[in-house]
Amino acid sequence: MTSARRAPGRVAVHLLLWGYAVVALLPLVVMLLNSLRPTGEIFTAPLRLPTSPTLHSYLKVWTDASFSTYFLNSLIVTGGAVLIGTAVSALAAYPLARHDFFGSRFLGAYFLAGLMLPIRLGLVPIFYLMDSMGLIDSLLGLTLLYAASGVPFCVFVLSAFYRSLPGELDEAARLDGAGEFRIFGQIMLPLVRPALASVTLFQFVPLWHEFLYPLVLLRSDEKFTIPRGLSQFFGEYTTDWSALFAGLVLATAPLFVLFVLATKQIIAGLTAGMSK
Amino acid sequence: MVQARELSVPRRRAARTGARRRYAPRWRVLAVFLLPALLLYSVFIVYPLVSALDYSFFEWRGIRQTGFAGLGNYRDLLSVYPYDQQLWRAFGHNALFFGGTMLIQNTVGLLFALLLFRYGRGKRFLQAAFTTPYLVDPLVVGYLWSLLLNPTFGPVNALLDAVGLDSWALPWLGDTRTALPIVILVNAWQWVGFPMLMFSAALAGIPAEYHEAARVDGASAWQAFRRVTLPLLTPAIGVVSVLTFIGNFNAFGLVYAMAGSSGSPAGSTDVLGLLFYRVGFVEGGVEAIGRSSALAVLMFVFIFGVSLLATSYFRRRERRLV
Numbered sequence: 065m066t067s068a069r070r071a072p073g074r075v076a077v078h079l080l081l082w083g084y085a086v087v088a089l090l091p092l093v094v095m096l097l098n099s100l101r102p103t104g105e106i107f108t109a110p111l112r113l114p115t116s117p118t119l120h121s122y123l124k125v126w127t128d129a130s131f132s133t134y135f136l137n138s139l140i141v142t143g144g145a146v147l148i149g150t151a152v153s154a155l156a157a158y159p160l161a162r163h164d165f166f167g168s169r170f171l172g173a174y175f176l177a178g179l180m181l182p183i184r185l186g187l188v189p190i191f192y193l194m195d196s197m198g199l200i201d202s203l204l205g206l207t208l209l210y211a212a213s214g215v216p217f218c219v220f221v222l223s224a225f226y227r228s229l230p231g232e233l234d235e236a237a238r239l240d241g242a243g244e245f246r247i248f249g250q251i252m253l254p255l256v257r258p259a260l261a262s263v264t265l266f267q268f269v270p271l272w273h274e275f276l277y278p279l280v281l282l283r284s285d286e287k288f289t290i291p292r293g294l295s296q297f298f299g300e301y302t303t304d305w306s307a308l309f310a311g312l313v314l315a316t317a318p319l320f321v322l323f324v325l326a327t328k329q330i331i332a333g334l335t336a337g338m339s340k
Numbered sequence: 341m342v343q344a345r346e347l348s349v350p351r352r353r354a355a356r357t358g359a360r361r362r363y364a365p366r367w368r369v370l371a372v373f374l375l376p377a378l379l380l381y382s383v384f385i386v387y388p389l390v391s392a393l394d395y396s397f398f399e400w401r402g403i404r405q406t407g408f409a410g411l412g413n414y415r416d417l418l419s420v421y422p423y424d425q426q427l428w429r430a431f432g433h434n435a436l437f438f439g440g441t442m443l444i445q446n447t448v449g450l451l452f453a454l455l456l457f458r459y460g461r462g463k464r465f466l467q468a469a470f471t472t473p474y475l476v477d478p479l480v481v482g483y484l485w486s487l488l489l490n491p492t493f494g495p496v497n498a499l500l501d502a503v504g505l506d507s508w509a510l511p512w513l514g515d516t517r518t519a520l521p522i523v524i525l526v527n528a529w530q531w532v533g534f535p536m537l538m539f540s541a542a543l544a545g546i547p548a549e550y551h552e553a554a555r556v557d558g559a560s561a562w563q564a565f566r567r568v569t570l571p572l573l574t575p576a577i578g579v580v581s582v583l584t585f586i587g588n589f590n591a592f593g594l595v596y597a598m599a600g601s602s603g604s605p606a607g608s609t610d611v612l613g614l615l616f617y618r619v620g621f622v623e624g625g626v627e628a629i630g631r632s633s634a635l636a637v638l639m640f641v642f643i644f645g646v647s648l649l650a651t652s653y654f655r656r657r658e659r660r661l662v
Contacts, residue, residue, distance in 0.1 A: 077455050077459075080455070081452070081455060081456070081459070081466050082462075082466070084452070084470065085465075085466055085469040085470070087529070088469050088470050088472060088473055088529070088532075088533075089469050089472060091473075091484060091485070091488055091529075092472065092473070092476070092484075094488065094495055095484055106493065107493050109498075110493060110494060110495035110498040111495045111498055111499060111502075148380075149380075151376075152376040152377040152380055153377055155372070155373045155374070155376060155377065156373060156374050156376070156377035156378065158373055159370055159373045159374060160374075163366075163370075165366070165370060171374070171378075174386075175377070175381065178381060178385055178386070180644070181385070181389055181640075182590065182639070182640055182643060182644075183385050183388075183389065184590070185389065185392060185616075185636035185637075185639060185640050186385070186388030186389040186391065186392050186636070187388075187616075187617075187620060187632075187636070188392060188395065188620045188628070188629055188632050188633055188636070189387070189388035189389075189391035189392050189395060189633075190384070190388045191620075191621075192403060192629075193383075193384075193387070193388060193391075208380065208384060209384050211380060212380040212381050212383070212384035212385050213384070213385060215377050215380060215381040215385070216381070216385075219377065243369075244366070244369050244373075245369070245372075248373075272477070273477040273478065273479065273593070275477075275479050275592070275593045275596070276592055276593070276613075276617065279617075280617075280620075280621055291477060291479050291593070294479060294480070294483065295479070295596070295597070298483055298597075305487065305493065308483070308487060309487070312480050312483060312484055315477060315479075315480050316475075316476050316477065316480055319475055319476075319477075320475060323475055
């Protein structure tokens with residue numbers, strides 16, 4: 065192949081890739097820019113840089129449209145669920161990975177099955193179960209449900225990590241007279257910390273986005289999580305586009321921040337674990 | 341890897357003897373470790389799923405079981421108006437959704453992976469740019485695009501007008517012919533980074549000698565791709581296909597945001613996820629529990645069954661490669 069024949073091809077590749085980068089990012093940029101412009105301006109010129117950027121819409125969405133409440137609820141439910149889910153899984157995965165007892169294989173498979181089950185299909189029974197426990201329109205109910213949905217994945221990942229730790233560790237501790245709880249708390253748990261960090265992140269993202277459960281289980285505005293609140297908000301503010309864009313930015317921003325922070329944290333955790 | 345495997349045998353045995361020695365007094369300790377997770381998982385995940393299967397075989401009046409229905413709820417779904425029409429329509433839309441996604445998103449993902457494979461400066465940035473939309477909640481993506489595609493005030497049509505393509509400025513989400521293709525494209529916009537990353541990883545794993553050997557034998561770039569690269573990507577294609585299938589047949593948030601719970605306009609974007617929600621909670625009537633449970637079981641059997649079949653098919657293809 066001569067370079068003369070390759071040159072136009074190369075230009076086409078550059079054009080395609082950088083052109084698509086624009087397609088991938090522009091909608092998000094438009095979302096951000098339009099959230100800083102008044103609605104009247106958006107309606108007359110949908111694609112324009114803000115002439116005098118204002119945070120007015122954010123203020124309105126945060127207070128009038130009760131995004132502050134949605135935000136707090138999402139934080140409580142998702143944070144609580146990730147904490148509970150990770151904690152109970154870290155406990156359960158330890159004996160499943162490091163001990164042989166009657167039924168240990170069955171229990172391992174029982175938890176593993178949850179990875180393949182489409183758990184949302186249990187939605188109708190979940191609704192009546194929550195109803196019977198008085199957990200409809202309750203943040204506690206949603207937290208427990210979210211926590212439970214993370215258990216199979218956490219147990220699966222954490223078991224693999226516990227299994228990879230050398231057996232001499234707990235044997236030596238046991239000879240020194242340490243009980244199972246001390247071995248777990250002081251030896252095992254610190255060693256699987258990088259895995260705890262990554263299962264936390266992997267639970268957090270889908271739970272922060274979860275929409276179907278809150279759609280069905282939450283009733284009142286002051287209990288709504290962000291996705292549920294957003295769907296309400298889009299019904300109410302249909303003509304206030306500046307506010308709509310601001311709402312979308314507010315719903316998206318936390319995950320971008322978390323992602324930027326957490327990738328560093330996870331890489332740090334992994335390398336720290338490796339150097340030991 | 342090799343080292344770990346050699347070590348694991350004695351380690352396992354040691355753990356086992358240790359376990360046997362402390363077997364008897366440990367039941368209470370074991371319970372403390374296992375019960376919280378076991379309870380949470382059994383009550384909120386396993387019990388509802390088993391109940392859905394159970395509920396689907398009974399007749400319901402509101403929340404009261406009035407008798408055994410056998411396969412009655414399943415028959416109703418397939419024969420009672422409007423489910424007899426909506427079920428197949430939603431299923432057809434899911435099938436189109438999956439086909440369109442495979443054709444557009446995963447093909448473009450593969451193309452990007454190939455083009456970026458030997459790309460110089462800017463490769464990391466481009467990869468990050470392509471995967472960024474995937475960080476956004478599907479619900480937010482749906483709402484964002486419904487604003488962008490708005491026929492009167494949306495930037496997309498304003499852009500088309502500005503470049504003289506005003507005849508292309510359609511009411512994208514308001515037309516029964518364009519709504520579903522648009523949903524497929526928006527979904528692809530969000531997810532295209534995923535197949536790109538999977539294929540990039542797979543390409544990096546193909547030894548360079550294979551390509552050199554093909555070139556020495558005088559294969560053209562296309563022949564080398566078709567005969568060498570593509571077959572070696574079979575495992576990645578398998579994983580991407582199965583995950584796309586599961587994702588598409590479970591679609592809910594994106595479609596809800598773009599087309600509401602009834603898949604507007606006129607049900608042209610209705611999918612199984614929306615139908616399931618409607619039967620259970622919006623328009624199911626007194627028989628909601630039985631019918632929506634039956635629909636849940638049908639969806640589970642279909643999605644799980646096809647995933648299993650596809651996985652074993654791709655496994656066989658892989659084995660033939662070796």
